[in-house]
Amino acid sequence: AQSVTQLDSQVPVFEEAPVELRCNYSSSVSVYLFWYVQYPNQGLQLLLKYLSGSTLVESINGFEAEFNKSQTSFHLRKPSVHISDTAEYFCAVSDPRGSGYNKLIFGAGTRLAVHP
Amino acid sequence: NAGVTQTPKFRVLKTGQSMTLLCAQDMNHEYMYWYRQDPGMGLRLIHYSVGEGTTAKGEVPDGYNVSRLKKQNFLLGLESAAPSQTSVYFCASSRTNTEAFFGQGTRLTVV
Numbered sequence: 001a002q003s004v005t006q007l008d009s010q011v012p013v014f015e016e017a018p019v020e021l022r023c024n025y026s027s028s029v030s031v032y033l034f035w036y037v038q039y040p041n042q043g044l045q046l047l048l049k050y051l052s053g054s055t056l057v058e059s060i061n062g063f064e065a066e067f068n069k070s071q072t073s074f075h076l077r078k079p080s081v082h083i084s085d086t087a088e089y090f091c092a093v094s095d096p097r098g099s100g101y102n103k104l105i106f107g108a109g110t111r112l113a114v115h116p
Numbered sequence: 117n118a119g120v121t122q123t124p125k126f127r128v129l130k131t132g133q134s135m136t137l138l139c140a141q142d143m144n145h146e147y148m149y150w151y152r153q154d155p156g157m158g159l160r161l162i163h164y165s166v167g168e169g170t171t172a173k174g175e176v177p178d179g180y181n182v183s184r185l186k187k188q189n190f191l192l193g194l195e196s197a198a199p200s201q202t203s204v205y206f207c208a209s210s211r212t213n214t215e216a217f218f219g220q221g222t223r224l225t226v227v
Contacts, residue, residue, distance in 0.1 A: 004158075011154060030220050044206065046216075051214055090158055094213060095213075096213060103149070104149075104159070104216060108156050
């Protein structure tokens, strides 16, 4: 069985400071890894994903995440956050085997609060 | 460019009442999913469908039923609502196992 642990439920940070949101997973097989973002009163949007290849993946708005197989981690980082990054961030895994559907296993979420 | 649309957006039910949540997607996706989101627990899969006319149980299926009579629609039913079903419900759809698109959510309160 797969599971996802997000180590921080809340992360307060000042604007323009760096941030790291931590995610560890447990799985006996290879996984696909995802970070989703949920802005207040909205649905989830895909931020970035790791499927294979380069272990460092980037989003269009400055976030990056690095897949570390030995540590079973997929931490999300941004060197300088903005007020608009305030949201809840979810790490998720799925099993790449199977028939093509995408059953996601989510972590509990990390609420990022960016203060001026 | 609607994507995934959920109806209704908010609902208050009394214990024992029934209701159906509707999810519609216009992307011709084969796969559809219903999740519930609870504080401190992330999202958990209730039921999913791998194609028209097929459904399967997810992680927390008890108390819910689903139907996929048309490819673009996935219905989630509560036959006899309980306070434990107070939650935010999200529908999602996907073409492959590499990405999923989510609706805006339905906030359900059972009193």
